[in-house]
Amino acid sequence: MMRLVSRFFAFNRRLSFALEERLPAGFRHHLHTLYKYQVADLLNRRPHQIVIDVGGGKECPFLPFVDDPGGHVLVALDIAEGELRQNTRVDLRVVADATLSGLPLRDGSADLVVSRSLAEHLRDTRAYFANCARALRPGGTMVHAFPCRFAPFALVNRVLPTPLVRRLIAYLLPEWAAEGNYGFVAYYDQCYYSAIKDMLRANGLTNDRFVFTYYQSMYFTPFFPLFCVMVSYDLLLWALGIRNLASGMLVIAERPAVDAVLPLRPAAPAESPAATELAR
Numbered sequence: 001m002m003r004l005v006s007r008f009f010a011f012n013r014r015l016s017f018a019l020e021e022r023l024p025a026g027f028r029h030h031l032h033t034l035y036k037y038q039v040a041d042l043l044n045r046r047p048h049q050i051v052i053d054v055g056g057g058k059e060c061p062f063l064p065f066v067d068d069p070g071g072h073v074l075v076a077l078d079i080a081e082g083e084l085r086q087n088t089r090v091d092l093r094v095v096a097d098a099t100l101s102g103l104p105l106r107d108g109s110a111d112l113v114v115s116r117s118l119a120e121h122l123r124d125t126r127a128y129f130a131n132c133a134r135a136l137r138p139g140g141t142m143v144h145a146f147p148c149r150f151a152p153f154a155l156v157n158r159v160l161p162t163p164l165v166r167r168l169i170a171y172l173l174p175e176w177a178a179e180g181n182y183g184f185v186a187y188y189d190q191c192y193y194s195a196i197k198d199m200l201r202a203n204g205l206t207n208d209r210f211v212f213t214y215y216q217s218m219y220f221t222p223f224f225p226l227f228c229v230m231v232s233y234d235l236l237l238w239a240l241g242i243r244n245l246a247s248g249m250l251v252i253a254e255r256p257a258v259d260a261v262l263p264l265r266p267a268a269p270a271e272s273p274a275a276t277e278l279a280r
């Protein structure tokens with residue numbers, strides 16, 4: 001019986017992939033790919049940059065595309081020590097909560113603050129953006145990529161218990177589960193365009209650029225009829241360009257070279273007490 005069910009889903013996925021290949025290339029852009037190239041591009045422009053990968057987890061996905069990874073100082077920060085232990089290619093690994101009392105480094109010290117698939121897991125994304133803004137040096141850049149709050153898969157993810165989501169992904173989308181990057185508790189707090197725009201303004205960040213993705217139907221490939229419905233929905237949003245309903249977002253913003261708005265705290269200690277540096 002189980003084999004029959006598995007074959008049913010496998011057959012549905014083959015149908016979904018056949019349709020996927022016929023979808024416009026611009027529509028199918030993958031957020032993770034956009035992010036990797038964007039961060040690598042910023043690093044390749046100048047040597048000796050200080051980069052903080054927040055929620056860095058097991059790996060910094062942009063590193064393979066950086067011309068001289070050893071020419072920069074790369075810090076991975078994550079709340080989960082177990083994840084960070086596997087992240088062996090960085091200069092410094094720091095266990096800390098990105099939403100608490102500032103990032104554990106001196107204000108204004110980072111050239112780049114980046115994150116992929118972190119914002120949706122935070123209970124307080126406003127605190128996180130404020131921390132990132134403070135960590136950036138004047139003229140520094142932040143890049144964040146994350147799935148958005150109102151995408152159908154995000155609504156499902158918020159309604160279902162996380163252990164069930166993990167089991168569904170392992171069963172229905174095994175190649176994703178193998179990446180070991182799915183199944184963290186997700187809140188999607190502030191994860192939509194107008195809220196992000198507002199946070200950038202509140203933190204005095206400028207020169208913002210956004211890339212929106214709409215193709216979230218990929219989550220529904222195991223059931224072809226539902227995949228077709230979702231593709232129609234995604235294509236419609238993409239054609240209309242409804243940014244608040246996008247399924248994913250890449251946001252890039254800069255701290256102005258001369259601060260007009262951002263109130264700076266007095267110099268903080270290099271590490272807050274809540275942070276632990278992992279031994280290499």
Ligand SMILES: C[S@@+](CC[C@H](N)C(=O)[O-])C[C@H]1O[C@@H](n2cnc3c(N)ncnc32)[C@H](O)[C@@H]1O
Pocket residue numbers: 054055056057058059061077078079080083096097098099115116117118121122181182184
């Ligand atoms: C989906 S994983 C993404 C990992 C990595 N950025 C990537 O793209 O492969 C989310 C990561 O965010 C971390 N995380 C969740 N909440 C956090 C917080 N409050 N502060 C710092 N890291 C957090 C998790 O431990 C996990 O490693």
